[in-house]
Amino acid sequence: MSNYVYFKTKTQHLYNVESEKDIFSNDLLELIKDTELKELIINKFDLDQNILINVNKVDVVYQEIKKYVDRFELLRLTVPENKVDTFLKENPEERKYDYYFNIKEPFIDENTGEIIENLEAVAIYDSLDLFYKDRNLSQYVKSLNKSKSLNKSELLDDLNASWKKHYKKYPKEAKPKIFRILKNKDLYYIKSINSKAYKEYGIAESFVLSMLELNKIHLSDKKVNFSISSISLRESKIDMIISLDKKVIIEDLGYFRPSISIRNEDTGNASLGVHTSIEFYPKNSEDNNKIYLFPTRDKKNKIENKSVANHTINQDNLLELFGSISDLFDYLKQVEQDFTFYQNAQNPDELRQLIEEKVCNTKGMFKGVKKLQNLFERKHDQQITNLQNLLEICGQAEMIDMDFDLKFKLRYIISNVLLYGHNKF
Numbered sequence: 001m002s003n004y005v006y007f008k009t010k011t012q013h014l015y016n017v018e019s020e021k022d023i024f025s026n027d028l029l030e031l032i033k034d035t036e037l038k039e040l041i042i043n044k045f046d047l048d049q050n051i052l053i054n055v056n057k058v059d060v061v062y063q064e065i066k067k068y069v070d071r072f073e074l075l076r077l078t079v080p081e082n083k084v085d086t087f088l089k090e091n092p093e094e095r096k097y098d099y100y101f102n103i104k105e106p107f108i109d110e111n112t113g114e115i116i117e118n119l120e121a122v123a124i125y126d127s128l129d130l131f132y133k134d135r136n137l138s139q140y141v142k143s144l145n146k147s148k149s150l151n152k153s154e155l156l157d158d159l160n161a162s163w164k165k166h167y168k169k170y171p172k173e174a175k176p177k178i179f180r181i182l183k184n185k186d187l188y189y190i191k192s193i194n195s196k197a198y199k200e201y202g203i204a205e206s207f208v209l210s211m212l213e214l215n216k217i218h219l220s221d222k223k224v225n226f227s228i229s230s231i232s233l234r235e236s237k238i239d240m241i242i243s244l245d246k247k248v249i250i251e252d253l254g255y256f257r258p259s260i261s262i263r264n265e266d267t268g269n270a271s272l273g274v275h276t277s278i279e280f281y282p283k284n285s286e287d288n289n290k291i292y293l294f295p296t297r298d299k300k301n302k303i304e305n306k307s308v309a310n311h312t313i314n315q316d317n318l319l320e321l322f323g324s325i326s327d328l329f330d331y332l333k334q335v336e337q338d339f340t341f342y343q344n345a346q347n348p349d350e351l352r353q354l355i356e357e358k359v360c361n362t363k364g365m366f367k368g369v370k371k372l373q374n375l376f377e378r379k380h381d382q383q384i385t386n387l388q389n390l391l392e393i394c395g396q397a398e399m400i401d402m403d404f405d406l407k408f409k410l411r412y413i414i415s416n417v418l419l420y421g422h423n424k425f
Contacts, residue, residue: 003184004094006071007124009404011232012064014057023058026050028211031062031069031204037315044319045212053211054218056227061240065207068235074191074200075181076110077119079103082167082174085160086123086131088145088153097145099123101131101190103179121181121188125236125267130193131177135163182235191236192267197312201272203238206264209322210274214242217326229259229279229290232404236266239408241292243279244329248336253388254283256293256339258332260325266311273308273321276328278335282391289395293415295335305331341387342421349384352376352393354423358413365409371400372410394418 025047032038041047085102099122106117123131129138141159144152167174178196182189192198214226225245232239243259250256257279264272278293295305307324309317345351356376359366366372375393384390394414402410412425 002093003071003187003189006068006235007189009232009234009237011230011404011407012060013230013399014060014228017057017060019057019059021059023053023062023211024050025053025212027062028053028208031065031208033069033074033204034200037205037318040315040319041208041212045216051215053215054225055211055214055242056225056245058211058228061207061228061231064231064233065204068233069204072182072184072235074111075116075179075183075188076200077103077107077116077179077181078110078176078196079107079179080174080176081131082164082171084131084179086128086141086156087160088156091122099128099141099145101127101179119181119188121190124182124189125191127190127192127267130268134175194268194311199311199313199315199318200266201264201311201318202236202266203233203264205318206238206262206272206322207240209319210240210242210262210325213322213325217329229257232407237404238262238264239404241277241279244332248339250280250339252283253341253391254281254285256280258329258336260328261292261294269310271308271310273306274325274328275306275308276332276335278332278339280391282395283388285392285395289392290398291391291394291414291418292398292411293419294412295419341418344421347385348387348390351417351421352384352390353378354417354421355394355414358423358425359410365406369400369402369406372397372402375400391418 025045029038029041029047032041083103083105087100087102088097089100091098101119101121101123103119103121104117106115108114109116128141132138132141137159141156144156176196178194178198180191180194180198182191218224218226226242227245228240229243230241240262241259242262243257246257247255248257259277259279261275261277263275266272276295278295280291280293282289282291305328307321307328309321313321342351356378358364359369360373360377361367375397384393397410397414409425413423416425417423
């Protein structure tokens with residue numbers, strides 16, 4: 001299988017997926033490579049014994065996470081900017097040209113102590129932007145690859161040569177950067193370029209800590225059960241939704257389950273954390289047609305609906321971050337009591353129009369997603385006359401296959417319209 005498959009987000013709805021095997025704490029610990037962090041986890045959760053993890057479908061996600069952990073080795077090289085070149089090279093497998101980083105001089109990998117030299121690595125994710133952004137050259141460099149000109153490689157070479165001259169004249173401007181590099185056999189990929197303070201908290205760390213925290217809650221009250229309902233995953237990103245095994249009925253409209261979303265984007269300056277959410281199941285819809293709702297902060301009681309941090313926090317604070325899962329579920333208990341959809345619209349079709357403004361904009365982010373536009377565009381002979389109809393349509397929208405980042409934005413647009421009557425993202 002191509003390595004590029006691991007760099008693209010894949011979403012799985014786990015409603016019809018059954019657990020097949022038990023997962024224990026030792027299985028989770030095998031996913032953690034940092035020995036210091038592993039020891040902290042063992043001490044916090046009293047894992048001297050190998051305990052069963054009581055989260056439904058944990059085995060399904062565990063197998064997926066393990067594929068990524070086993071696939072790549074992570075290198076960290078501190079390299080000054082003037083010791084790095086970029087070039088374009090044809091990629092027949094993907095039918096495109098790739099940008100490569102070239103690090104000729106030897107540097108020491110912080111993780112293994114191994115000396116790495118003459119390294120050629122493909123730029124993936126936003127690593128090219130991160131390399132050139134301080135020089136305001138990101139857009140120009142990316143535009144070269146889109147050009148049909150035969151001399152685009154020469155133009156990139158000329159750009160690199162001019163900056164070599166600049167750094168030779170002003171050597172103090174060449175700042176050292178952490179190049180975070182994925183290795184699979186003899187293939188290398190630049191995952192991200194960061195500062196020295198950046199810590200390696202990836203998808204495995206988020207998965208392991210959230211499962212252990214949920215299991216801890218279950219062990220303190222055996223009546224509380226959790227199930228993983230969906231997972232969006234790539235090598236550098238996770239968005240996992242975990243719901244309580246509890247139905248809250250909304251008369252005539254359907255029911256919802258309190259849930260949380262575990263998120264981590266392990267590139268650039270993105271964050272990691274835990275967010276409250278609600279899985280709403282419209283009445284008369286199929287069980288996998290659901291709507292994800294994201295309640296915002298309760299201004300009256302100053303209750304936060306999320307706990308997030310950047311990748312520079314220390315390991316103790318990382319454990320504390322995931323320790324907030326229990327507090328967020330407590331917040332959802334209040335949401336259960338106060339839950340209502342937006343009630344100030346003159347009619348439900350007014351809410352549909354707010355969603356239509358975003359998804360049917362010919363110059364907007366959803367252009368080309370025809371199935372989505374067909375759902376929300378105004379029909380000449382049809383108008384949304386009740387909230388249940390609108391909820392059913394929103395549930396159908398969730399099932400449309402589209403880019404994960406688009407789906408993520410769509411969820412928030414629909415949530416804000418249904419809960420607060422605005423379509424801001």
